[in-house]
Amino acid sequence: MSTSDVTREGIRGARPGREAMGANQTAPTVIADGLSIERDQRGQRGQRGQRRKAERAMVPKAEFRSYYGRPVLKPPTWKALDIAGYLFLGGLAGASSTIAAGAELTGRGRLAKHGKIGALAAISLGAVGLVHDLGRPSRFANMLRVLKPTSPMSVGSWLLSAYAPAAGVAALTSVFGRFTGLGRAATFGAGLLGPAVASYTAVLISDTAAPAWHDAYQEMPFIFVGSAATAAGGLGLLTAPVREAGPAARAALLGAGVETAGLHIMKRRIGLAAETYDQGRAGALMKAAEALTAVGAAATVVGRAGRRSRAASAIGGTALMAASVCTRFGIFEAGRASTEDPKYTVVPQRERIDQAPR
């Protein structure tokens, strides 16, 4: 060893030094892990700490090592209202534009008009949230400084700068009844860009190191477009006359089905991080989303069957929109939770190493 004799003597006589450890670290490992778990418990907030402690006592000790139970990753600094809100609003706007375009093509004037107005309102509110969430809102225009395919946020910014004006023109021409030719073009433009607006946000959150988001990248776009169709269909059910709302109802039911199936498949596939979708705030939101989807779908079916009911359609539409809100906030919270516990980072990566051929 490269140390001096004096140092070595000191080590011999008193405490182990940096070279003290040879090969076998079994015993210190266990004790050190105990320390980190203890730290983890103390790190819990307020009243929840107690319950967590009790839960911990019943389950076997976590089989991973960490630095005092501290997270490896940094949680996203995004504010839930701004960003999870935008995930919902972007989906609502995008799918509403597509429904509006379909309604325009098939002569459903009210469904088209309300879809366009809804899309403009949603994307405007969403954009306000996006700018508000910036650390330097005055520099929002820097988003269009470059176009980077490696940055879903950059791609999204350019997409929005094409989509939002189209959605705006479509809505305004529809409201004021002027420039109908331009309005028609904008309607179809927004209708074609809408699905991209609804799906790119899935890439945006998956393209991070947050395990609950990244690991779910295969299903996330389908969950997102499903949720978008649920919300936009819900808006159509709520605002369009019953005789025009058929396609909105079918889109909403189809979306709810895709979203539910996508979530189910994703949670079965991704392993450990899946539990973040069932626990804490995320778990409550996802359960609420499930219940609202069921209620909304049932009300929608009742509202469309036999003698059509305006009230049932409105209830269904509202519940489906609320379901989409809960889904987006739930997914947002699950991602955050997966960054806050080192377990979701360390355990899968350690398994990967241990399984890799040496």
Next chain:
Amino acid sequence: MTTFLGLPLTEAQRRESVDPASASGHTDHPPRMGFFTDTSVCIGCKACEVACKEWNAVPDDGLKLTGMSYDNTESLGASTWRHVAFIEQPVTRAARPEGAGPDGGSAVVGGADGIRWLMSSDVCKHCTHAACLDVCPTGALIRTEYGSVIVQSDVCNGCGYCVPACPYGVIDIREEDGRAWKCTLCYDRLEVGLEPACAKTCPTDSIQFGELDELRERANQRLDQLHANGTTNARLYGESPDDGVGGQGAFFLLLDEPEVYGLPPDPVVTTRDLPAMWRGAGLAAASLLAGIAMSFIGSKPAATSAKQRKVGRR
């Protein structure tokens, strides 16, 4: 933008991964510079933390006692660009390896149980494939001619995308400032031929600065030396260009598993899967378009169907 995304590293791409500055468009650039942090000689003096704060005028980020050994800095962050981790590992007699070398076996000769103290100065890894840089929508994060990754604070708009993108939890938003900050590998010092402040001040040369190729050689020599002396727990972390981030520009010699130091054991740049993500999003968008179109098929235009319904009721 670059060819490595989403594909297993081929030989040509591996060469690119050694030279990220060229891949980012720098021509006639200096060799790739980086850190080799040899934690086996770290004494936990935190001079690196102090030198970094002083030179870079990084604001204080709170004064608190954590109870985590001598570590009251907690982790890297927007205002902590060097962080010294302290790990106290109780050592029992049972843990003493059978037939360990003179150093490995001598620690607990006194018979009493003790602790071993691991110390490690953590820093931004300046990844070959840097997720923070990839996802930055403004181009504020750039690759320098030295192969390091820096934030241009006059461009950053504080979108925060780099924060959850980093597989090491290095970069963060400084709350009172709104922008993202991290280690610059003392870009300003490199420009005038100085080494980074932390490496300059490190009294034991635990932090070594230099050409990355040379550091890798030196690290492997040091590893062989430690192994020969019986410290078989020594391992290099982030040294290999074949790992999930294409090799770290700042790599480490550790005496235990990375997660013990708060480091991810097998980090992967998230943008590796980005092509697959875009494909999925494209397919999903097409499905949404098709799904909504289908919702309009099978029901006749509203006017007609309304008429029909009226007829039906009568």
